[in-house]
Amino acid sequence: MAILVFADNHGGKITKSSLEAVGYAAAMGGDVTAVTFGSIEGDGGMGNYGASKVIVAGNATSDPQQLTRLVVDVANAIGASDIVFSHDTTGKSVAPRVAARMDAGLVAGATAIPSGKEIKKNVFSGKAFAYVEACTDKRVISVLPNSFGLKASGGSATVEQYSGDCGSAGVIVKDFKPTSTDGSVPLPEAEMVVSAGRGMKGPENWGIIEDLAGVLGATTACSRPVADIGWRPHHEHVGQTGIAIRPNLYIAVGISGAIQHLAGVNGSKVIVVINTDPEAPFFKAADYGIVGDAFEVVPKLTEALKAFKSAH
Amino acid sequence: MKILVCISKAPDTTSRIAFTDNNTAFDQNGVQFIVNPYDEWYALVRALELKEAQGGSVTTITVGGADNDPIIRKALAIGADDAVRVDAEALDSLAVAKYIANYASANGYDLVMCGKETIDYNGAVVGGMVAELMDVPYVSLAIKLDVNGSVATLEREAQGGTEIVEASLPLVISASKGMAEQRIPNMRGIMAARTKPLQVVASEGINASTKVVRYELPPAKAAVKLVSADNVAELVDLLHNEAKVI
Numbered sequence: 408m409a410i411l412v413f414a415d416n417h418g419g420k421i422t423k424s425s426l427e428a429v430g431y432a433a434a435m436g437g438d439v440t441a442v443t444f445g446s447i448e449g450d451g452g453m454g455n456y457g458a459s460k461v462i463v464a465g466n467a468t469s470d471p472q473q474l475t476r477l478v479v480d481v482a483n484a485i486g487a488s489d490i491v492f493s494h495d496t497t498g499k500s501v502a503p504r505v506a507a508r509m510d511a512g513l514v515a516g517a518t519a520i521p522s523g524k525e526i527k528k529n530v531f532s533g534k535a536f537a538y539v540e541a542c543t544d545k546r547v548i549s550v551l552p553n554s555f556g557l558k559a560s561g562g563s564a565t566v567e568q569y570s571g572d573c574g575s576a577g578v579i580v581k582d583f584k585p586t587s588t589d590g591s592v593p594l595p596e597a598e599m600v601v602s603a604g605r606g607m608k609g610p611e612n613w614g615i616i617e618d619l620a621g622v623l624g625a626t627t628a629c630s631r632p633v634a635d636i637g638w639r640p641h642h643e644h645v646g647q648t649g650i651a652i653r654p655n656l657y658i659a660v661g662i663s664g665a666i667q668h669l670a671g672v673n674g675s676k677v678i679v680v681i682n683t684d685p686e687a688p689f690f691k692a693a694d695y696g697i698v699g700d701a702f703e704v705v706p707k708l709t710e711a712l713k714a715f716k717s718a719h
Numbered sequence: 720m721k722i723l724v725c726i727s728k729a730p731d732t733t734s735r736i737a738f739t740d741n742n743t744a745f746d747q748n749g750v751q752f753i754v755n756p757y758d759e760w761y762a763l764v765r766a767l768e769l770k771e772a773q774g775g776s777v778t779t780i781t782v783g784g785a786d787n788d789p790i791i792r793k794a795l796a797i798g799a800d801d802a803v804r805v806d807a808e809a810l811d812s813l814a815v816a817k818y819i820a821n822y823a824s825a826n827g828y829d830l831v832m833c834g835k836e837t838i839d840y841n842g843a844v845v846g847g848m849v850a851e852l853m854d855v856p857y858v859s860l861a862i863k864l865d866v867n868g869s870v871a872t873l874e875r876e877a878q879g880g881t882e883i884v885e886a887s888l889p890l891v892i893s894a895s896k897g898m899a900e901q902r903i904p905n906m907r908g909i910m911a912a913r914t915k916p917l918q919v920v921a922s923e924g925i926n927a928s929t930k931v932v933r934y935e936l937p938p939a940k941a942a943v944k945l946v947s948a949d950n951v952a953e954l955v956d957l958l959h960n961e962a963k964v965i
């Protein structure tokens with residue numbers, strides 16, 4: 408069985424969620440070819456996650472139409488039964504195009520490798536799961552970031568240049584504005600997230616949240632009203648109508664835990680809630696909780712974590 | 720500018736999620752349906768703003784049965800000029816995309832706008848499929864959209880930041896938070912919506928390419944472990960030794 412993975416790269420570095428997609432394809436048990444664009448160093452680390460061959464299209468950009476032509480051409484050439492993407496910001500642009508072009512069933516946001524023909528995915532914003540089957544011979548799968556994890560195998564892949572034509576680009580990238588200049592991990596990929604809500608009283612109080620995130624190497628997030636009133640940028644808004652995340656650790660400070668908020672964070676492996684109100688609904692969805700004032704508890708927790716970090 | 724906005728219905732965000740028929744169907748009992756928030760708050764409102772600034776028309780399109788008409792009327796109340804409902808079963812994303820692309824290609828739109836995803840199936844795929852079927856560019860996860868003549872300038876959510884991109888019309892986009900502010904329909908809008916045209920187009924029998932075999936609810940969460948505010952070191956210890964996340 409031949410499986411093709413589309414791998415995204417940023418400035419030549421294969422993204423973490425793409426490495427995860429490579430590992431997912433390898434776990435499906437096929438011969439994995441990965442395809443990417445621009446230029447990368449060596450096999451981009453993809454052999455280490457199970458790719459046996461890497462194809463680089465130096466003549467393609469991140470344009471979804473070029474990438475669609477590239478992916479479909481390579482998929483046909485290697486006779487791929489499955490084409491795997493990450494369900495990230497690039498995958499969401501390219502996977503649907505590829506599925507439409509190949510007239511193949513697309514399972515978007517898979518959280519586990521196929522079991523027989525069934526693929527598990529989240530539905531109703533994480534409030535339930537669905538087991539989905541493709542009715543077509545060929546199948547396109549996009550993997551929800553942080554759902555499979557990074558599983559290194561220690562291999563390496565052969566690298567080949569793509570010699571076909573990817574055509575012209577329909578979408579031209581003019582500029583890129585990074586959300587963080589401090590190098591913190593983007594929210595969808597983050598393994599640790601410290602999030603805060605209206606309980607923080609005002610934007611000037613976010614210092615203690617940033618300090619806590621800093622000691623953990625976590626990314627910061629917030630509830631919707633906090634983004635809506637401009638205390639924090641929109642891209643930090645998590646929940647049903649914001650970003651859905653699945654970190655290993657989610658610490659929620661001064662967030663009540665409304666159903667729409669929980670919908671975006673309930674995939675987190677461990678949830679810690681800090682709230683003054685013992686009746687806050689978030690405690691029902693939490694693994695660990697502290698009933699207390701954020702302004703006292705958070706600095707103490709930061710200190711305790713610093714002590715822990717220096718001892719470990 | 721002729722704009723087509725894809726509108727779908729979704730269960731209200733506070734709905735209790737349950738399944739029937741041996742866990743093969745969503746239990747709609749007592750569920751209130753709303754316009755999918757991304758379609759309504761961002762795609763539709765930005766389409767209306769563009770029309771108000773530059774002239775043109777805003778048509779909504781929905782694939783599905785007459786049970787969609789209330790949410791279509793809501794979109795008309797917010798300000799769309801007219802609506803189309805393709806009277807076919809919305810079997811899966813690709814089938815929906817084919818119906819929409821067929822209609823859009825036959826009727827010549829400059830801009831087709833979708834929400835970034837529906838809050839029930841969470842696919843984020845219809846827009847991209849429509850674009851491919853129409854053979855036009857697609858910009859997903861757009862948070863800003865301006866059109867100048869035949870060129871659109873957009874900002875979109877990308878990994879680790881925001882991309883500023885350009886594409887020429889005709890174009891398909893999916894809208895994310897930040898593109899516009901939610902509009903609440905007023906009485907005049909609601910009255911006008913009753914008589915605005917809602918054209919029902921007969922189904923064309925497109926097959927599904929995927930099917931849901933069954934649904935499952937997540938296992939119940941164990942009770943929270945509370946730690947005293949005076950003993951945060953205990954929390955650190957639990958996160959390290961028990962949860963093993965630090």
Ligand SMILES: Cc1cc2nc3c(=O)[nH]c(=O)nc-3n(C[C@H](O)[C@H](O)[C@H](O)COP(=O)(O)OP(=O)(O)OC[C@H]3O[C@@H](n4cnc5c(N)ncnc54)[C@H](O)[C@@H]3O)c2cc1C
Pocket residue numbers: 603604605606607629630631632633644645646647648649660661662663664665666667668671681682683684687699700701702732756
């Ligand atoms: C259609 C729809 C979609 C929505 N989508 C989202 C979404 O995607 N994401 C989202 O977050 N919300 C969403 N919401 C809003 C959601 O319903 C809640 O209103 C929102 O999550 C509440 O934000 P909050 O917890 O920050 O504020 P509040 O509900 O005001 O809660 C503040 C909490 O802080 C606690 N607190 C106060 N002072 C302190 C202190 N000193 N120390 C510790 N704790 C303190 C309080 O006890 C309280 O629990 C949506 C709503 C609708 C209708």
